[in-house]
Amino acid sequence: MNKIPQKVKVSAPGKIILSGEHAVVYGKPAILSAINRRLTIEICGKKNNGDFDLGKLSGFSMDFIVNELTKKIDGISDVKVRSNIPVGSGMGSSAAFAVALVASVGKFVNNEWDTEKINRLAYLFEKKHHGNPSGGDNTVCTFGKFLWYRKELEEYKIFNPISVLKKTPPLFVIDTGRPMESTKEMVQIVGNRYKNSHTKTDLVFERIEEITKYFLKFLLTGKGDIAKLIRANQRLLKELGVVSNSTQDIVKRIEAIGGSAKVSGAGGKKGASGILLVYHDDPEKLFAFADKSGLIIHKINLGEEGARIEKTN
Numbered sequence: 001m002n003k004i005p006q007k008v009k010v011s012a013p014g015k016i017i018l019s020g021e022h023a024v025v026y027g028k029p030a031i032l033s034a035i036n037r038r039l040t041i042e043i044c045g046k047k048n049n050g051d052f053d054l055g056k057l058s059g060f061s062m063d064f065i066v067n068e069l070t071k072k073i074d075g076i077s078d079v080k081v082r083s084n085i086p087v088g089s090g091m092g093s094s095a096a097f098a099v100a101l102v103a104s105v106g107k108f109v110n111n112e113w114d115t116e117k118i119n120r121l122a123y124l125f126e127k128k129h130h131g132n133p134s135g136g137d138n139t140v141c142t143f144g145k146f147l148w149y150r151k152e153l154e155e156y157k158i159f160n161p162i163s164v165l166k167k168t169p170p171l172f173v174i175d176t177g178r179p180m181e182s183t184k185e186m187v188q189i190v191g192n193r194y195k196n197s198h199t200k201t202d203l204v205f206e207r208i209e210e211i212t213k214y215f216l217k218f219l220l221t222g223k224g225d226i227a228k229l230i231r232a233n234q235r236l237l238k239e240l241g242v243v244s245n246s247t248q249d250i251v252k253r254i255e256a257i258g259g260s261a262k263v264s265g266a267g268g269k270k271g272a273s274g275i276l277l278v279y280h281d282d283p284e285k286l287f288a289f290a291d292k293s294g295l296i297i298h299k300i301n302l303g304e305e306g307a308r309i310e311k312t313n
């Protein structure tokens with residue numbers, strides 16, 4: 001039998017969606033990227049019997065997970081969760097948590113590291129806690145990099161790393177704040193729209209798919225106008241009803257200074273809409289704008305590594 005570690009530290013990255021959110025729930029493609037923010041779970045303990053069924057983790061409640069791990073899994077005495085991914089803002093904090101949870105418990109209890117399995121079980125965890133996810137978030141948080149992702153069927157999801165041209169222009173995120181709605185609620189809002197206005201909503205998804213393909217081409221070849229793609233994508237997300245008025249106002253002001261911005265992730269309708277993915281030929285202008293408007297802006301590194309073991313002994 002393999003040596004069982006006494007301490008395991010695992011991390012998973014946050015993510016952004018460059019194009020395709022919401023449409024991806026309906027079988028359209030999305031482009032996602034792992035980013036340079038991570039969530040880490042450290043598990044300590046003395047012994048374990050190596051036969052815990054990881055599938056049971058999706059039944060654990062998210063809020064009490066740390067307690068549940070120490071109480072229900074033989075040998076775990078301490079669990080620490082640390083993260084610099086903002087919660088509920090579209091940067092994949094919950095998917096990173098699900099991935100790091102499954103990966104760290106699997107490593108600690110069973111001494112295994114199987115990324116396919118980590119991804120599959122993290123998806124079950126996401127489903128249990130968020131309703132009807134596409135599975136894109138947990139996949140990019142597991143495998144990292146830039147991913148082309150499509151859910152063909154519940155039982156068949158395809159994804160491929162994208163070999164991105166080295167010189168991708170710098171991209172930024174501006175935080176509009178934590179939405180009042182959860183991701184589950186935002187997915188439901190789009191779901192209701194789809195039910196009530198099927199043909200029109202399908203058309204929006206098709207146009208999003210078209211933009212996602214242009215985005216892919218841009219990443220692969222550098223050909224295309226990223227500013228235009230981001231703007232067009234934002235208009236379609238607005239049409240889907242996932243952009244609040246206050247967020248749309250920020251987007252308009254960014255466009256007025258020559259930039260472009262889109263909601264990335266589930267968005268938000270009543271208050272804030274989470275993060276905006278932002279581009280400008282002259283990033284200084286974005287920083288001046290954010291400063292003047294009291295908004296937080298960060299440069300993000302894309303294509304980062306997926307789930308990884310930080311430390312074991």
Ligand code: MEV
Nearest residue numbers: 021022133134135265266
């Ligand atoms: C959330 O990060 C992205 C959505 O497309 C939902 C999903 O893909 O599960 C809104």
